[in-house]
Amino acid sequence: MSEIENKTEHGSMDGAKESAAEDPKNDTGLGLGVIFFILAFLICFLSGWLLFPKLLYSKHEQPFNFDHALHVQETGDCESCHFLREDGTFSGIPKTESCLDCHTDEPMGETEDEAIFAAEYVAKQREVPWYVYAKQPDCVYFSHAAHIKAAGMDCVTCHGHIGESTSSRPYEENRLTGYSRDIWGNNIWGITKNPWDSMKMDDCAVCHEEETGHKGYCFQCHK
């Protein structure tokens, strides 16, 4: 009985010391543990819910404010600016050239924003680097023609009431993915009330399933 015995001896002594600290009667340790637990839990839980979403997105202001409501009033509809080209592709955000159908480098109104537009973009013949809220990633193919022409949908169904807005809200970009926050939606779990609250693949699939009976094949929406 030598080595093993000795070692066991030591072992049990170590154990004995530790078990003293763990003595159930001495419950300050446990109590403190619980307090620390609750504290850490609350901090992490709350930062996970409240701070994390703020940190995840960076905010960008548009180059200048754009009044959709005013423009809709002047032009009468969305299609004047956001139209299908003759080949069926979608024009998207208008180029400065299209704006020149109405605008000149002399402002028409009196807003500061139009002055910026006239001076910085029209006069200098530059494109406005708009942030596009509804910008899908490069792997996505989306046909506006299919939805507008073939399915007869209107803009509001997916884009909401953006035409009624008088000012441009900040664009929020996911720092990790580069996605616009509008794609995932404002709610961090992706819970939505209106179709335009989020623009994920699953959102497309739900509607496609309802309307066509099938989610579609890969290439229908991917390129």
Place this chain on the structure above:
Amino acid sequence: MIQDKKAHKFGMVIDLDKCTGCGSCTVSCMAENNIPFKEDESDKKDSLTWMRVYKLTNGKPFPETQTAYLPRPCQHCGGKGDHGHSPCVSVCPATATDYGYDTGIVSQIYTRCFGCRYCMAACPYHARYFNWWDPVWPEGMEKYLSPNVSPRMRGVVEKCSFCYHRYQLAREQAYFDETDEIPEDAYQTACTTACPAGAIIFGDLNNPSHKIHQIVKPDPHPDPLNHDVVGKSRNPKVFRLLERLGTNPKVYYMSEREWVRKLGDSYLEGEWDKVKNHHGAASHD
């Protein structure tokens, strides 16, 4: 499955007697589909070429030697019995590739693929390629990239799509014109339009007015000799690659030369002579 009233079945027939092996189809495909290139592309087993041109030879010594070229895009297999269970589609664990019952095209989501490469193992045509490297273009050259096809990232599998984006463009035009019809020439793949020899014909195998239908005359019934085989050509000059495996490709080949046709499949000794005049159920009528 979409039970389209008028489901298309896009396919291709390549005239191997006209094919000159020039490589225009390959380059057109690469330019159309944003396929990158590396410093050394001589390792052909690690070289992204959705459309690859194989060189065939009859194996005879000088001066009896004969050669031919065989361009090989993705075969867009319908799978056994043409039910849409293509060899690659059925094995993808993440549903990153599927069979379009409305077009017959095997489509993919590159961004869903996580690079297990099972589909490559499944494809006997080596039509699927893995992005072993990040796609990198020399400085400035990325300016010619097309937005109609997304450049693929490292670590995913890709393959010929029958230029599906051209189908999408043709459909957008049709939507705009408010018509259901997509004319034959409105949707043609990049290799087809590029081929200087006019060796590639592309169209809807289901549409009797399309040239491909008239050339291939696909047999709608299963082959009595092998029930997995559907759509066998009733044209004696037309064959498919590895038809006996039951993959049911939608790419057909055409040649006057018997030795070329024989190379389409494997045959036991003496077997070719028995089956070479068998062209689907029709030849039993």
Place this chain on the structure above:
Amino acid sequence: MDAALIPEGAKRCSFPKFMLGIAIVGAVLLWGVYAMLLCWFKGLNQTNMNDYYGFALWIWADLAVIAVGGGAFFTGLLKYIFKIDELKNIINFAVIIGFICYSSALLILAIDIGQPLRGWFIFWHANVHSMLTEVAFCLSCYFAVLTIEFIPNILENRQLNKVPFFHHLAHNMHGTMAIFAATGAFLSFFHQGSLGGVAGVLYGRPFAVREGLLIWPWTFFLFTWSAAAFGPCFTLLVTRITEAVTGKKLVKDNVIHLLAKISGWMIFTYIIAKIIDTIYWANVTVPGLGYELSHFYTGNSLYGYWILVTEIIICGVIPGLLLINKSTRENPNLRLLAIILGVIGVCLNRWVMVLQVMAVPVMSFDTWALYIPSWQEVATTILPVAYGIILIAVTYRYLPVFPQELELNQSKAQES
């Protein structure tokens, strides 16, 4: 130094000696980790895989470790379901080996895929038709089961066992182990099988394709069967190696003989099935597709008929017979030969079902594709071996893995 952690009454080498051993194996492990990081950060261009060899060394290693790890589920099945009680003396070790094998398999898969950060898509966007999906689900579930089976053993560590909660937990878990063993056996049946199915469903690859039952090709059943047959061989082999390294007898002969006997019968029956499968494939399946058998075994510098003979006769029939026969089974040298041959046999089978499948030309104008792995692939394949050695060393040192150890080594201890 670490005496307090060592099981009561067990004799272990000195801590510095132990650490030296760990350091040496650890260096190999770090080499593997370095290669793994290269693959993750630079991509799979670090390997010699290519478009012909999308599945290569790693997938072989994956299939092989899962096959030889099959000892865990099969021994568990025998012990808990068929109530062969002697096997309790080796079940702990079988579980540890299984745990090592399965965790290694998962690690290799995580390196092997082109987009590791998207690996979870296999669950999220699962395609139920794919054998690989079945593999992924069953593999992960079974790994969870193995972890659960492993936990009681860990909790038996001298220090942990002093905590009453852990003590009771371990005890109770032992009690419910039959349920987990049954679950494990069920899951294993499916993932071992679906790994076989991975090759068998490739109807574009005449070398791999098999007919079968319902959705499962014959390779599905052959893989399960072979894992059950050869898995115990590997358990026995590792036990034998551990005995040799520690210089102690750890498991009684009757237990070894019993497991060897069961393994022998399993191998024997498996190999008959395999022979039938091969004959059918060679004479019916393949000619029906237009290929002669010689197509798959000639015309290249590696894959010849020798591989067929080695796999089936030398590493199948022979170990089977050696283990069935009492006298050869109980001869330690012949038994060792048999289990080594068996392990080689099943690994060779997995090699053939992955790498030869890729190598064989299918289109008449294609050519054989041979491949040599890069050092990064070799290093990451050795990585699990190093990891396994370390885990075995640590568990052996600190956990009562072999219930018969003290009994078998008492005299020795007393002598000193």
Place this chain on the structure above:
Amino acid sequence: MKVDRRSFLGLGLGAVAGIAISPVGAKLTDDSSIWTQNWPWTPVPPDGKITYGQSVCTLCPGTCGISVRKIGGRPVKIEGQDTYPVNNGGACLHGIAGLQYLYDPCRVKTPLKKNNGRFEPISWEEAITLVAGRLGKLRKNQNPEALACITDTNLGSVPGLFSHFMAAFGSPNHVFMQTLESWLTQTAQTLHGPGHTLGFDLENADFILSFGAGIIEGWGSPVACFKANSGRRQRGGKLYQIEPRLSSTAAGADKWIPIHPGTEADLAMAMCGILLQENLFDPEFAAGFRGGLNRFNAMVQQKYPVEQVAAITGISAADIKKTAIAFAKAKMPVAVPGKGRGDGAQSLKEFAAIHTLNCLTGNINKKGGTFVKPVPEYLAFPDPVQDAVARDGAAKEKLAGSAPELVTKIHQSDAPVVDTLFVYNANPCYTLNDPIQTSAAFEKIPFVVNFTAFMDETAMASDVILPISTFLERFEDVPSKAGFAGLVVGLARPVVDPVFDTRSPGDVLIHLAKTLGGTMGESFDWPDYKTCLKSLVPGIWNDLYKKGYAVVSQGPPAGRMETNFAFLAENPPTIQPQGDADLILVPIDNMRVASTAPASSPFAIKTVSDRVIKNTDMFVEINPKTANGLKDGGFVTLTTPAGSAKVRLNFNEGIMPGVIGMVKGLGHRFDNRYVAGKGVNVHELISPVIEPGSGLDAAFGVKASISKA
């Protein structure tokens, strides 16, 4: 308060639990996978409106009309233009890869001046002043003929402007690279008198007897030939291909007749003999035979008896006869000269002998025949204004008849014969046989001015580089050539603004002439090249500008043709390959490799077989019978009188025993890792042999030996 292990445990567990039931884990798992789907280093091509621009490809003499698809004004794809009368849709791989040339990393991005062996960027003003200064001195010293000029061709307004410049300057030394067109013009001149060239109506011919012409490998106008070949198959027309190697053309032919390299002229002579002997020539056309048909007949019967020719060519006498008779009896036979692409070293004797076969059948200037047509004359250049210096200089004797001859002369002479050299759209330091000698000759020229878009071998050997815009960035008239039956003039048009600080070569010449002033300025009295071009093509400008092309002539030319046999009746000597080794090395034209300027694109190189290039090693083709114990794929040293190279063997049953085939267009030595540094330039193994009758290089091959390396 005692903070112990439990507190830490509590802290840790609390943190884990708090995070676990917050969205962090799920969201980060998802976002990290989305991150992999949008890696910032994977480019995202911007979207925009789809438009099309039209231009004409000038990468080769094929002159195909192209359509450039642009998205948001950015060119993204080149395709054949459906309505263009040369290619009628379809394009070759080089043209389709055209955008890679536009953005090529070895584009010359700004004018460059060599200073102590290194190039430094200079402004256009500096560059023009520098060149004008040098030229001004030559004229001041009454030595204008010391200016020489090499351009790729003599056709079109840009080479025309160079000629105009040379004439106004006072130098007769404007020479051209060897092209199929130059051989055809020489042949037509020799047999039918000056001012003619040849075209082949392959689209309609029913029997094509090709003497090695790579009809589907880049010969002539490649796409037009591909289409003609496909059409021939549909029509049931025949193609007999005579060449030592089973090329793609041979493989696609109705009959492949292997022949010893370099004996094509003998075969054609023997066939002429058979036609004459068997009375199979066209009596009506024979009325136009001049210059000793009888003498020619007597000569061929005596010097080229079928049995003897059978031994020389390796084709059986019976086959020769059968082929000759089948050819003569066809309704619309055409014999096609020009081995490979037709732009390499060839022989006038061979061209003339082959064309004589056409003449004998009488299928000249008829549908499906050979067109003897006037050289294109659609450009109305004003006479250059010459002063006394210019008149004296221009009247001096021309140094050489072709670029290879000029280079050989410079190389061989001790005194500097040329002071300043202009090079436009050519890469002689790569393309000519023995490019090492060419580079040495360039070293001897004090001042080389290169008008080029790319930093190629010749650019590297130049002193000043004036970067020019590519065919996608500028205007230029592009006449069809190289055996194309009709004459179509296309207009290359800018489809994109110049990507770099480059200019149209015409504008540079106008600018240069104006800087020189005096009669030079008067000769170039145009504000810019576009105005100049418009004034040069008054008759067709509207068509050019509106449609993008003008069809100047189509269908058979009118009028009877006289044929003069004097040249052949003399039985000029056949050029023999240099050296005395057993094997003979011949260059192969491979459609996927560009063999002249500019070099191949990365895409084109990507399509090259791994039996041509593997890593950076090059394969040569031999018949296994020639191997003599050497192994397929093994390394050998290939030695010729001009040099040696380490290459690998590619066993090919489709090449004649005794012949080594080596692909042209590889082994570039400039700085482009995608294209250059791969393989060996076959021209480095062949020395030029200037054919006395033509002044062109006729070294079609060279004797060679191989030994294990």
